Amino acid sequence: MTMTVHIDIVSAEADIFSGLAEVVFAPAQDGDVGILPRHAPFLSPLKPGEVVVRKPGGAEESFYVSGGILEVQPHVVTVLADTAQRAKDIDEAAALEARQRAEKLLTDQQTDIDYAKAQAELAQAMAQLKAIQKLRKKK
Amino acid sequence: MSGSKEIRTKIASIKSTQKITRAMEMVAASKMRKAQDKMRKSRPYAEKIGQVIGHLSHAHPEYKNSYMVDREVKRVGVIVVSSDRGLCGSLNNNLFKTALSSMKSWRDENIGIDLCTIGHKSAIFFKRVGGNIVAQASHLGDSPTLDDMIGTVKVMLDDYDSGKIDQLFLIFNRFKNTMTQDPIVQQLLPIHAEEADEKLAHRWDYIYEPDAQSVLDSLLMRYIESLVYQGVVENIACEQAARMVAMKSASDNAGSLIDELQLAYNKARQAAITQELSEIVGGAAAV
Numbered sequence: 001m002t003m004t005v006h007i008d009i010v011s012a013e014a015d016i017f018s019g020l021a022e023v024v025f026a027p028a029q030d031g032d033v034g035i036l037p038r039h040a041p042f043l044s045p046l047k048p049g050e051v052v053v054r055k056p057g058g059a060e061e062s063f064y065v066s067g068g069i070l071e072v073q074p075h076v077v078t079v080l081a082d083t084a085q086r087a088k089d090i091d092e093a094a095a096l097e098a099r100q101r102a103e104k105l106l107t108d109q110q111t112d113i114d115y116a117k118a119q120a121e122l123a124q125a126m127a128q129l130k131a132i133q134k135l136r137k138k139k
Numbered sequence: 140m141s142g143s144k145e146i147r148t149k150i151a152s153i154k155s156t157q158k159i160t161r162a163m164e165m166v167a168a169s170k171m172r173k174a175q176d177k178m179r180k181s182r183p184y185a186e187k188i189g190q191v192i193g194h195l196s197h198a199h200p201e202y203k204n205s206y207m208v209d210r211e212v213k214r215v216g217v218i219v220v221s222s223d224r225g226l227c228g229s230l231n232n233n234l235f236k237t238a239l240s241s242m243k244s245w246r247d248e249n250i251g252i253d254l255c256t257i258g259h260k261s262a263i264f265f266k267r268v269g270g271n272i273v274a275q276a277s278h279l280g281d282s283p284t285l286d287d288m289i290g291t292v293k294v295m296l297d298d299y300d301s302g303k304i305d306q307l308f309l310i311f312n313r314f315k316n317t318m319t320q321d322p323i324v325q326q327l328l329p330i331h332a333e334e335a336d337e338k339l340a341h342r343w344d345y346i347y348e349p350d351a352q353s354v355l356d357s358l359l360m361r362y363i364e365s366l367v368y369q370g371v372v373e374n375i376a377c378e379q380a381a382r383m384v385a386m387k388s389a390s391d392n393a394g395s396l397i398d399e400l401q402l403a404y405n406k407a408r409q410a411a412i413t414q415e416l417s418e419i420v421g422g423a424a425a426v
Contacts, residue, residue, distance in 0.1 A: 044348035094290030098274040
């Protein structure tokens with residue numbers, strides 16, 4: 001019987017794959033790596049690319065990861081996959097956006113008041129309509 | 140007869156309200172199940188990262204990331220996770236109460252507070268009570284992605300890196316079961332890697348590529364993000380559960396109200412009939 005290693009591919013949002021493999025190929029940061037069972041403990045960030053799992057029997061299954069972390073222990077391989085495209089400038093842009101949203105929230109005095117005003121006007125209009133309907137029915 | 144007519148229209152309006160609340164209850168129930176699923180799915184990731192960080196911090200005692208070092212606290216960052224929409228009982232109010240009480244204790248110790256709000260309700264609330272909101276995200280929907288949170292979390296992490304804040308907290312509702320949700324204040328930074336202790340037994344280390352420091356840095360960032368994500372997903376499950384319960388009690392109340400009104404309506408109708416009869420009899424007697 002061939003030796004196998006257990007592999008878990010997980011992302012923050014879902015379990016992607018869990019099972020046994022004869023060999024796992026992953027795009028580590030300094031070059032692609034192939035992990036066989038009883039590999040020494042190994043830790044590396046992943047580049048965007050394909051993680052290929054060769055299952056017992058030779059069938060291959062591949063998963064696209066947009067980055068992440070690869071952790072290897074002699075009998076367990078864990079791929080912590082990113083769900084999002086990660087790059088410094090993309091993160092930076094997202095952070096900026098979040099800050100801007102907060103600023104907008106704090107400076108936008110208008111919207112809230114407008115909303116309350118509109119609600120009050122709506123309530124008034126509804127009351128008027130109701131009164132008119134009642135009058136009509138009485139006639 | 141006018142009384143009975145009014146009662147009838149009132150019953151009809153309550154019935155239509157009941158229909159809405161019942162529909163909302165059922166929608167919330169199915170959404171809650173989905174949210175719970177998501178909650179369960181995101182757990183292994185955080186657990187795995189936690190384990191790896193435990194290994195790392197133990198294997199490399201000489202290298203400490205700033206995320207793992209305690210420092211004097213002058214200002215704290217708080218991420219408050221709330222729902223986007225209301226009609227979910229006292230869920231958000233309980234959370235805000237917890238947030239305000241811990242904020243008060245920080246203020247008493249002269250510690251400044253920077254807020255980051257996730258969810259529309261908390262944004263509105265803290266704008267009203269006057270908090271220093273530095274980042275905000277809302278309208279994430281029922282199935283948020285990590286993408287939606289990276290920006291807000293990064294703002295806080297950057298502030299921590301630059302020394303603007305010395306601790307980071309996450310406030311959200313923990314899902315216990317359908318009936319109970321507990322508001323929780325969780326410390327995100329600095330991280331205390333206690334998981335490492337039990338691994339003292341066997342000393343071993345990873346082969347790092349390219350080096351331990353950069354691996355640890357990117358791991359820690361992802362760890363914090365996954366904790367925040369977990370909090371947000373859990374909060375959604377709480378929101379749906381709370382809404383389900385609130386809508387169920389609303390439907391029940393509407394039902395009992397309808398019963399009462401029905402009784403009043405029957406009485407009014409009976410009174411009208413009796414009156415009419417006695418009028419006819421009286422009229423016949425007079426002739």
